[in-house]
Amino acid sequence: MEQKIVLVTHQRTEIEKFASFFHQDWRYIYDSADKARADYLKQVGERQRQILEREIRAFLLAQSGNGSQAVLKAWCKLGVNNWDPKVQVKPWLNGALEVIDLLAQD
Secondary structure (H helix, E strand, C coil): CCCCCCCCCCCCCHHHHHHHCCCCCHHHHCCCHHHHHHHHHHHCCHHHHHHHHHHHHHHHHHCCCCCHHHHHHHHHHCCCCCCCCCCCHHHHHHHHHHHHHHHHHC
16 A cells, blocks of 8 residues: 655745744844834735735734733744844734835835
8 A cells, every 4th residue: 555645835824924034033134123024015015015914904903802922922923033022013013004004105
């Protein structure tokens, strides 16, 4: 009997790609999470930003009743490897939505 191995891969969502941008070295490249966020959002295409916007809104809605530590934990589960502890995730993600909106107007 022949054995078959099936490899299942996970297609990363836009928010997972965004979260994983904050890898162990991002602080050597950028002096703030805001600058890293702006650079990332400028680099991705309009379609990806639209999808990311929806995913951020869904994430924030899902986390609306949670405190900052629970939100940080959920954010890190998406792929963040090294987060700045001084940066609150919810307001920062709301800032991402503002940047996305500004980029859409250009």
